[in-house]
Amino acid sequence: MPVTSRNTDTRRNILDAAQRIMARRGFSAVGLNEVLSEAGVPKGSFYHFFASKDAFGEAILRSYFTDYVADMDRVIAGADGSAADRLMAYWQQWRQTQSVDDCQGKCLAVKLGAEVADLSESMRLALKEGTDAVVDRIERAIVAGLEDGSLSVDGEPRAAAQVLYDLWLGASVMAKIHRSPAPLDTTMTATRQFLHL
Template identity: 60%
Template structure:
């Protein structure tokens, strides 16, 4: 096999793996992890079942990879928001929470609410998936804290506590609001979370 053929084969393999992950994220983001069988994911992705075990050793390993892929994309989007040109850090932080509200739909989040959907479920099912959740959420909180620290430095934010503590409190607040939104089927919990967030960051209306 020449180098060009090997490269094409490797690219094709990555494409298949990414297709399985993207399909799994969309379906499991709507139904949960335990309720979805591998056959459903593979049929929707148009991938033979035998191919699955070439990429993932088990459904649990697939779940871990699914979460890692989700958080990698989430953090990249988050960093993009915190680099928006012509905005203060306060405006970027506000844009991040607006993006959260837009993406965490109670109707159909198209896999963008995977951490909310799977968090409590898989934390009790799998140590490796819980660890992936822990790493991913820690990364979110760290990037949020960094943005807040920069906001204090540029004078656009004012905090009563360390950025790390504020970031953790706000992440937990919005995570809870996301769950409540799914229960009450209205965006009101996000409205309440935003009011609290605005007060904690001393943002203008």
């Protein structure tokens, strides 16, 4: 069947509905009928758009990370000030989005990471590629900060980017567990220290 604008819109509606629901409840707890109902799509049409629930999960993650890194690029490129200011604007946005809904957050890497990495190799790889893309952008921001003198790190920019991303992921999990933004606030302080700001 040829790809049409209507097909693309319907597929996108399904993915968007799934992201909203799975950000709250995870992957395994959500049934396909619930997602299709939320998207306003007839139940019989799911397999027209996705070959399996695994393929659906992979598509959700790829769509999520495509949107996430585009937004990340806007935040890091669009903020005023030095490269360090722009990178800190990204971390501030992270803190805000992970503090919503009693610190349950909106990050699918946080919500689904451990769950789907064991369920499906294709979803694990989609998570890996998506998180690598995030770390790539953090690394570029660190390099820009080193070039304009607005920050410094001990060691290589890639290793620093990976440490910071891992730190923020862990803090987001802890914020969910404690239902408190305190781990995010501690991580913000540690990030400033790590970047010598």
